[in-house]
Amino acid sequence: MKILSLLYLLSINYITVPQTTDTTTITVYQTSEGGHQLTEVRPFSNSQGIDVRVNIDAKKQIITGFGGAFTEASATLLNQLGKENRAKILNAYFSKEGANYSLTRTHMNSCDFSVSNYSYTPVADDVALEHFSIEEDRNDLIPMIKEAMAISEDGFKLFASPWTAAPWMKDNNSWVGGKLLPKYYDTWALFFSKYVDAYRAEGIDIWGFTVENEPHGNGNNWESMLYSPKEMTDFVVNHLSPKLQADGKGELVILGYDQNREGIKEWVDEMYKDEETASHYDGTAIHWYESTYDYFPEALQYAHNKAPNKYLIQTEACVDDEIPVWKDDAWYWKKEATDWGYKWREEEKKYLHPKYAPVNRYARDIIGCLNNWVDGWVDWNMVLDRQGGPNWKKNWCIAPVIVDPEKDEVYLTPLYYVMAHFSKFIRPGAAVLEVDNKEKDLMITAALNPDQSVAVVVFNQEKEAKSFTLTVGETKKNMVIDAQALQTIIIQ
Numbered sequence: 001m002k003i004l005s006l007l008y009l010l011s012i013n014y015i016t017v018p019q020t021t022d023t024t025t026i027t028v029y030q031t032s033e034g035g036h037q038l039t040e041v042r043p044f045s046n047s048q049g050i051d052v053r054v055n056i057d058a059k060k061q062i063i064t065g066f067g068g069a070f071t072e073a074s075a076t077l078l079n080q081l082g083k084e085n086r087a088k089i090l091n092a093y094f095s096k097e098g099a100n101y102s103l104t105r106t107h108m109n110s111c112d113f114s115v116s117n118y119s120y121t122p123v124a125d126d127v128a129l130e131h132f133s134i135e136e137d138r139n140d141l142i143p144m145i146k147e148a149m150a151i152s153e154d155g156f157k158l159f160a161s162p163w164t165a166a167p168w169m170k171d172n173n174s175w176v177g178g179k180l181l182p183k184y185y186d187t188w189a190l191f192f193s194k195y196v197d198a199y200r201a202e203g204i205d206i207w208g209f210t211v212e213n214e215p216h217g218n219g220n221n222w223e224s225m226l227y228s229p230k231e232m233t234d235f236v237v238n239h240l241s242p243k244l245q246a247d248g249k250g251e252l253v254i255l256g257y258d259q260n261r262e263g264i265k266e267w268v269d270e271m272y273k274d275e276e277t278a279s280h281y282d283g284t285a286i287h288w289y290e291s292t293y294d295y296f297p298e299a300l301q302y303a304h305n306k307a308p309n310k311y312l313i314q315t316e317a318c319v320d321d322e323i324p325v326w327k328d329d330a331w332y333w334k335k336e337a338t339d340w341g342y343k344w345r346e347e348e349k350k351y352l353h354p355k356y357a358p359v360n361r362y363a364r365d366i367i368g369c370l371n372n373w374v375d376g377w378v379d380w381n382m383v384l385d386r387q388g389g390p391n392w393k394k395n396w397c398i399a400p401v402i403v404d405p406e407k408d409e410v411y412l413t414p415l416y417y418v419m420a421h422f423s424k425f426i427r428p429g430a431a432v433l434e435v436d437n438k439e440k441d442l443m444i445t446a447a448l449n450p451d452q453s454v455a456v457v458v459f460n461q462e463k464e465a466k467s468f469t470l471t472v473g474e475t476k477k478n479m480v481i482d483a484q485a486l487q488t489i490i491i492q
Contacts, residue, residue, distance in 0.1 A: 024475050025492050029425075031417040033333040033359075033484035038417045038424075043487070045478040049467030050439040054446045054456060056473050058434035061304075063447060064311060064376035065103025065157055066366075066423035068093065068400070070148075073113035073390050074383040075140035080405035088410060089401055090144075093382060094151040099420035101156055102428045103376050104148075105315060106141060108162040108195055110175075111213070112222035112395045113381055117175050119166035120195070127187050134198045142202050149204070154427075157207040160195065161258065161315070163214075163223035170225065177220045179227070185235055189243035196249055208253025210285045210315060211236060216259050219344075222393040229270035232256060233277055241280040253282040258315055260290035261299045268306040283311025286374075288365055289320065291352035292339050295368035304373035313376035314369055319358045319398035319415070323388045326402060332358045332414040333484055358398065362418045363443070363459040363486050370432055370445040379419060421488045425455040439468050442481070446472070456489040 028043055030036040078086050092098040110118045123131040134142075145158065164170070165180055165188055172178030180188055196206045215227040227235070236254060244252050257267040264286060272278040284303050290296065303312055321340045325331040334357055341353030366377050381399040388396030400416035403409065430447040433454070437444045443459040454473075460466050460481045469478050472491050481487050 026475070026477060027490045027492075028479075029421065029488045029490075030482065031359075031414060031421060031486045032482045033330070034482055035329075036482075036485070037412075037414075038420055041487075043480045043482075045467060045480045047467060048469050048478050049480075050469065051436070052439060052442070052444060052458075052468045052470050053436040054454065054470070054472040055434040055436065056448060056454065059431035059448065060434065061312075061373050061375045061432050063426055063428055063430040063432065064313060065101075065428045066377050066419065066426065067101035067103040067105075067156060068379040068382040068419070069105040069107075069316070070141055070145050070158075071107060071111065071113040071381050072115055072137075072140055074381050074399070075144040076115060076390060077383050077385055077403050077405055078144055079140055081403060081410070082408045085403070085408055085410050086147075089383060089403075090147055090151055092401070092412060092416065094148045094156070096153055099416070099423045100154065100427075101148075101152070101423050102154065103313075103378055104156050104158050105378050106145070106158060106160050107213070108160045108191075109164060109166070110136075110223055110392075111163040112218075112393045113389075113391050113397075115390055116392055117223065120198075121166045121169075121191065124166075124168040127184070129187065129190055129194055132191070132194045132198070134195070134202075142199075142204070145204055146202070157428075158204065159208045159210065159253065159255070159315075160206055161210040161213045162191075162225070164225040165191070175223050177217055177224055177226065179231070180225060180235070185239045186243070188235070189239040192240060193243055193247045193249060196252065206252065208255065208282065210255045210258040211240065212258060213316075214259045214287070215257070216263065222395060229257075229267045232267075233270050233273075237277055237280045253311065254280065255283045255285040255311060255313060255315070256281050258285035259287055261286050261288070261296040262290045264296075264299045264303050268303045272307045272310075278307065278310075281307075281310065283307070283313060285313050285315040288314065288317040289340065292337075292341070292354060292356040292361055293364070294352060295365050295372070297368060297372045300369065300372035300374060311376065312374050313378065314365075314374055315376075315378050316380050317362075317365065317378075318380035319361070321396070322398050323396050324384060324386055324398045324402045324413075326386055326404075327411050329414050333360075335360075337361075357461075359414050359418055359484075359486070360459075360461050362415055363421075364461070366418075366422055367443045367445045367457060367459055370447070371435070375432075377422065418486060421457055421486050425449075425488045425490060426457075427451075430455070439466060442466055442468065452492075454491040456491070458487045458489065460485050 169184040170178040384399040429450040
């Protein structure tokens with residue numbers, strides 16, 4: 001699929017200046033409120049701006065990847081589209097010409113973005129899981145994942161998350177809420193191992209797991225299963241990790257927590273309280289729903305410092321509690337979106353949930369995360385319909401790609417292009433670099449890729465263009481970025 005749109009007339013007059021006299025080349029891609037969609041531009045100026053310096057010798061965390069989630073909702077919608085549009089979407093996400101996603105997620109058993117409640121273990125008291133079956137995934141999830149694998153030249157990592165065990169394993173015998181009964185801890189650990197075997201039999205390798213999606217619950221709205229930090233660590237240390245080791249699956253990644261950042265301290269304190277507990281976890285998973293603007297840098301730094309050699313991965317984010325706006329790019333740049341907390345949060349914490357511009361939230365959060373030790377950033381659903389589903393609970397949300405299956409139409413929202421600015425140009429194995437940024441109105445991050453190219457991502461959320469002078473090693477350039485714009489600058 002060809003992503004790059006025709007070059008739009010820039011809102012300011014760029015002055016084209018010669019490249020550096022050495023063999024260095026600079027390529028710039030921009031997405032903007034003014035109409036760019038990952039468009040190649042030449043935003044060079046003869047005027048010096050505020051200094052921005054990237055220190056290529058100050059390497060920080062190593063990037064695991066960027067991507068989104070395979071859900072039953074997305075896979076079901078792809079099945080309803082014509083072959084051309086199905087291929088268009090999957091190429092947009094997984095081809096080198098597209099966003100080239102490198103890190104993905106899926107759900108084990110059903111979740112809210114499933115068509116109905118289901119489990120791979122439907123037979124009650126089947127302790128040995130003799131009736132375990134992934135039949136529910138064969139018509140939708142599995143074909144979507146395998147087609148994405150066929151498209152992806154570089155390949156991608158896939159981790160899985162359970163929202164809940166089958167009701168018969170829980171103390172409340174319900175899909176929603178409740179806890180896993182201790183007598184089924186070993187059975188639930190076996191569930192993870194059998195899942196890996198079943199997917200491998202389909203030709204799909206699982207990279208790892210989060211132990212539980214949102215262990216604090218979700219207000220008893222859809223599939224959930226509750227853990228305290230101590231309960232999760234007990235399950236991981238004494239059941240899940242030993243089972244995977246015993247079954248020859250010790251290489252699988254285990255990520256703890258998997259909920260909002262504000263509560264991360266008590267979790268990492270328990271997960272990494274000593275060498276024994278820490279040895280069973282490979283990292284920490286986090287979500288962004290605690291606020292529409294705050295990415296909680298102190299919490300991220302705390303989690304990193306607690307386990308500096310472990311993964312710290314943002315595993316879920318979306319524009320939640322909104323019905324998608326169809327084919328209106330301008331809306332995604334305006335501060336009109338609201339989230340769950342705008343309506344339902346307790347009064348003393350509603351300040352964390354003002355109205356926001358979806359593009360701003362995505363760009364700010366990804367840059368903020370990368371600058372505070374996060375090594376992977378995964379979006380939620382890849383595809384939703386014009387209602388924001390399908391979702392059995394009617395928990396409507398927005399995805400980067402929206403479709404109208406009845407008309408067989410596809411809309412790549414500006415959020416898709418924001419994701420591509422990172423996933424396409426910052427590759428697994430890249431090292432995040434230290435950035436000295438004197439321009440307070442610009443958010444900037446940078447990474448040194450395995451091919452030795454440097455990717456610098458700049459976000460200007462202001463209503464006027466900004467000038468800056470970018471120095472990367474021996475390369476120095478005077479640059480301009482449009483108002484309300486995101487740029488990825490590639491230096492080779």
